[in-house]
Amino acid sequence: MTLSKYDENWWKTATIYQIYPKSFCDSGSKGTGDIQGIISKLDYLKHLGVDAIWLTPIYQSPMIDNGYDISDYYAVNPDFGSMEDFSILLELAHQLGIRIIMDIVVNHTSTEHKWFQSALGDMKSPYRDYYIWKDPIDGKEPNNWLSKFGGNAWELDPLTNQYYLHLFAKEQADLNWENPKVRQEVKDIISFWAEKGVDGFRLDVINLISKEQNFPNDDKGDGRRFYTDGPRVHEYLQEISHAVFQKYGSVTVGEMSSTSLEHCQQYSALNGKELSMVFNFHHLKVDYVNGDKWTKTAFDFIQLKQIFHHWQTGLNGKGWGALFWCNHDQPRIVSRLGNDEKYRIESAKMLAASIHMMQGTPYIYQGEELGMTNPAYTEVSQYRDIESINMYDLMVNQKGIPHEDMMAILAQKSRDNSRTPMQWNNQQHAGFTNGIPWLEIAKNYPDINAEAAIKDLNSVFYFYKRLIELRKQISVITDGTYEDLLPEHDRIFAIARQNDSQTLLCINNYYDEEIECNLPERFQIIKSQCLLSNYPQSDSSFLGYKQILRPYETRILLIEED
Known part of the structure; x- marks a missing residue:
């Protein structure tokens, strides 16, 4: 497959796969993943069908924050390999039709820079x-x-x-973006990688780069309202986009911390003056208590649907969003919103369908396509994440939260939940390394691994593969409007996507019990095609007024206009 530099909108029907290199594949016995390990798995990614790889930072770094503290933007961290290794990865990926997106961290540098x-x-x-x-x-x-x-x-x-x-x-x-020399350095850094042939960039916490210059005390919060979506952020992004992104045809995705729809409509405006698309995290705060991450509670299902509706309708025709459940900062979604034991396979597929059938560009985080789970650590010593360790100290040693309560919170919310090594097979250390893994592997790897998934045509892997194919085959997934059909239903998430020639329904049961849902009257007796489901379907091609959904069932149905 030959990549076309002139297909400017390739990313609108694409699916992007996030690799956290430290935990993906170790080509030797270091206990940490590397670029050669990624190269060894390119055929696996081609088989899955993804269009691009997003690499979290591989630059020179003291790794205080696992690479998001960069000490040299022009060098590859020797822990991951060499610049030659990266060039080989880029070339071989391109030969397979897979693009490479680099992570850029320019809100701050390492203090060792x-x-x-x-x-x-x-x-x-x-x-x-x-x-x-x-x-x-x-x-x-x-x-x-x-x-x-x-x-x-x-x-x-x-x-x-x-x-x-x-x-x-x-x-x-934090870098001082008010200084034009800093902005020029950023342009030079991104141009360096674009010249190497990198296809795009994910910009870490990019909406924090502009701060209120009087740096006031915050009598209402932690200060974020004075630096989030700051006064000059759109000016800065337009400057960088004009000088670099538009010049090289780079696809760009901005990570937006605590942002708003109105700002994201500007960041990802369809005129391309700033970024291609945006990540926002509001839907992943529905299991926070009063906005506090470090709490343990069930997720708010109605709020989740409201947030999806707000962003899907708000960006439609104005901007573009990144669709995702998991990343290196978020717990495994099947453990978080699904059922990672009795209904692991069913709930993993349902959650995949419900996010992939929205408008935007889906991102798959390594292992998500296998239904990998949180590791269920029981000791503080098992964690490596600086945020988790700091919060344990703050909550237990300073605020007096009981040890057992904080361990339960970490097991639900820690970033290390998603950073456990990729589970490749049922051999020692899940085939990740010949050495000792830097982070303890989840104990369920003998059953949940890539080798087993590829052998099982009903696995989560092949469900994701089909979702990736559908996005390229069914136009309404890319360009259709969005409607929440049952916004008040406390168990069912049912959406309709519609364009001039097609209507697509995605009906999802988010719970572990059979439930009846009544679709709106206009769908009572309509002939449809079931594109995908996680349960065997009946032969009937007609939608009934009443739909009985089994635990964590999902159905993707296509209605073609006469």
Whole structure:
């Protein structure tokens, strides 16, 4: 397959596969994944049918935040391999018709980056103004903003008695985008990789790059309202897009933290002045208590449907969204919203169908296509994620939350739930490595693995493969309108997608019991084709007024206009 650089909208019917390299495949015995390991699995990805791979950061990094703390944007981390390895990956992927999307982190750098090292302790450094520095106020931090990883968002440089801003770990210093030299550096970095033939970029927390310049105290929250979707963010993105993205024809997806629909309509506007598409996370906060991630509760199903409706109708005809359940920061969806024991296969398929049948570009996170689950860790020592470890310390040692309660929360919410190594086969360490895995593998790998899935034509793998094919075959999935048919139903998520010639129904039971649903009257006696289901279907091609759905059942039905 030859990739066409002139197919500018290839991503609208594409499915993108996210690889977290550290946990994907180890070509040797290091215990961590690498680029050669990815190369060895390209045929697997071709068999699945994905159009592109999104690689989380593979740059030089001290790995405080697993690569999202970059110390050299122009070098490949030796833990993953070499620049030559990357060039081989790019070439071989392209030969198979698979594009490569790189992760770019330009809200902040590692404090080990040469820019920051020059700026640290030297107010006259040419790189001092690459970062955000403020004087103490009354001997304390410049304001009360909080880091997303816990604690204050400011760290003191004792040699100059100024604080630098870090919205994440203290080893991740925020860049000063007000400085045009910083923006030029970003253009140069992205151009370097685009020149190598990289097809697109995922931009980490890109809506945080513009901050309110008076840096006020926040008497209502943690400070995010003063730097989320900030005052110059659209200006900055248009500048970068015009100089780089449009020049190279790069597909771009922006990770948007705590954003709004109105801003995302601008970020992903169909005129292409900023980004191709956006990630938002509102649908993955339906199991937070009062917006607090570090709580344990059942998900709010009605709220989930309301959020989908808000974003699907709001972006239709105005922008473009990324569709996803899982990534390296989110727990496994089959454990989170499904049933990862008795109905693991059924619920994994149902959740896949309900997200893939919406408008947008679907993303599959490694192992999602196998129905991989959370690992159910029982000890703090099993976790490696800096956020999880910091929050355990804060909640247990400082706030007095019982150890057992916090362990239950981590088992539901920790980022390490999705970072366990990919389960390739039933051999030692799930075929991930010949060494000792950097993170303990889920104990169910003898049953849940890629080798077993490929041998089973009814597996979750082949269900995902069919979803990927349908997106290319059925136009209404890409261009149809969106309607929630049963918005108040407390068990069923049923949507209609419609264009001039087709109507597609996707009906999903989100629970572990048989349930009856009554479709709207206009669908009572209509001939339809069942495109896909996770249960055997009857021979009848007519929709009835009453539909009986089995536990976690999904049905994708196509109605062709006469």
